[in-house]
Amino acid sequence: MATGSGAAAAAADAEEKESGSRMITLTSNEGKAFVVTEASARQSATIRSMVDDGGCVDKGFPLPNVDSKTLARVIQYCDEHGNKEAHTVDERAALAKFDKDFIAELDADKAFLYDVTMAANYLHIQGLFALTTQCIADTIKGKTPEEIRTAFGIEYDLTAQDEEEIKEEDTHA
């Protein structure tokens, strides 16, 4: 992520020359601008299609549905996946390790995990969306309804009639 500091900007410039790609500005709903490489931004299918359509690359992309904290984290993912090559076994292993650490950190803060999931969905970042939803799915796996309620802090609000219907359906499944 290159958010204006000299070193980061220089690094981004070098990156730009090297890959021949442009820099793209993404703006969070709080108005904070994030400058990323095109390769990084192209991780998002939403932005990719806008760039390919030849639209507002210079003006940047305002993202009214994403806050700064979430966007920073999303860009962290995109940088890792967009800017780095993953051809060798080692490189792929490094990327897999990045994903693992990335999601482990998110998993500890569920609210943030949902925000990132929403952003990944909104920006159509397939890899990130798969990563976060898989993490949530893994939490559901093998749990009883009570355990799921506990894991996600869901309040129990089913009526006796609901229970009855669910039980009936269960016998078919």
Add this chain to the structure above:
Amino acid sequence: MARRKGKDLISQLPDDILLHILSMVRYKEAVRTAAVSRRWKHLHTKLPAVSFIMSVLGAQGSSLSTQSRQRVDSMARTLRRRCAGPDRDTVKRLSGLPQGRAHGVPVRRRVHRARRRLLAGAVPQLPKEPTQRRRRAVVPASAGCHRLRAPKLRLFDWRCCYAKEVRVDAVGRHLSDVVIELFAGRLPRCYNEAKRFLQMEDCDKLMNHILQGIMPGRWKYVQRNFIERDELRLRCEITEDDM
């Protein structure tokens, strides 16, 4: 993203995301989440990869027993709730689901296997248990499988939205054990709107063709009646020749 209030944040995720999550766990587990809360109760019913298998077991001189009727009724209720439930906007919501693994091939393969067996004249009465286990194995993990055995169940209705295939599978002596499957494949994202639904004509053709093909002469008629203007819902009546 606005910071959402309240503790239960996951339930505030939109349906399509929760459905995507549910599609990643085994179907049985997805169904189990119905008992989590009201928000979750109907979620799994909107999963696109759902397969109903109704089995008709008859021609053994047995009549509809009370127990079977109860199960038929219960099954019908479940089907109705699932397919024509209060959520009329299911179609729209599902259209947002990302593409997942391809389903359907194992089912087709199984139908072919059954057909081969019938053509070979073997028509073996398959042992119940192994059959079920094998079916479990070939039905994709995230597809639901509803099975019902009831003597001479002759009338059923279903709704074929999302269905890529309607399959009729027959095994057993007297060709009486009929499995009718509504196999709904996973929906690709932003797919051609028209392709998403099985056409009525296709459905008719498939149903007639497969039933007649597998069991020539067994069925006096297989007829589809519209029971609603809603073209997604149809009903089939099947009558056996020797009834």
